[in-house]
Amino acid sequence: DFDIVALGEPLVELNQTQKGQLQYLQGFGGDTSNAVIAAARQGARCAYLTRVGNDTFGAQFLDLWRSEGVDTAGVQTDNDAHTGLYFVQHGPDGHAFSYLRRGSAASLMSPALLDSGLIERARFLHLSGISMAISTSACDTVFAAIARARAAGTQVSLDSNLRLRLWPVDRARATLREAMREADLFLPSMDDMQHLTGNDDPERTLDWIRDGGAAGVVVLKLGKDGSIIDDGQARTPVAALRVEAVDATGAGDCFAGSLLARRCQGDSWEDAVRYANAAAALSTLGYGAVDPLPRAEQVRERLKSVAG
């Protein structure tokens, strides 16, 4: 059985390591894949559900998940579609993504992907806004996954991960709202919510989420200002850990995966968020979404040095 099963689109990553130069380091990305690898590095038993191309990149992903201990029984291979790809460029305002993903194998996923029965065997199902945005059939797959999780008593975790290049804001708002009502854990970022609600006040944002019908635990991510846990009873701020970030790609995914992993290991919400903050901070110290994801020993060291 599994602690966490995630569903979404993996993308090969080409990351510009020197500003202004045309040299790119190949790595791996895709928000929910990053999250599940982060969780596995914290000791969680994980599986991933997706569709990759029958190409070199698809094969590299299968090797990656296997080497990270992520179960691949729920990964389908598509003979006619490619594995998606994105570039990361670094500028004064942080990183920017350019995608080559339209028509990708993952965007062709359909609810039949869920027949492997993995969701029913997991404690958490982890999903994201990107998985709902890439295509209609992927969106249907996400809602079918939610229905399966609910029927089986698997808890649903949802990261907002809003990508306005993938869908219009009105559809994103309506769809994310519908999904957040079904989530036992909703992980929105303040940036994403600002696009959806038009306001930049964390308290009012949490009110909007609750008024919209979210009944589970909400962890609102405020970037440098940490996060706020709203468990339905109280709102608890948790400070962020400051680091000199080299590349923030995948930091939110590391937060999600580490948080879920620590919940599965019995942490309170506050302890799990503190741990996830430290893990996410460490994940920004190197280039790429996956390579710098820390392991449990590194996170514990970091937490000790902060406490001491």
Ligand code: KDG
């Ligand atoms: O959170 C990092 C991801 O955004 C990155 O790995 C690429 O999944 C990705 C996407 O669709 O933006």
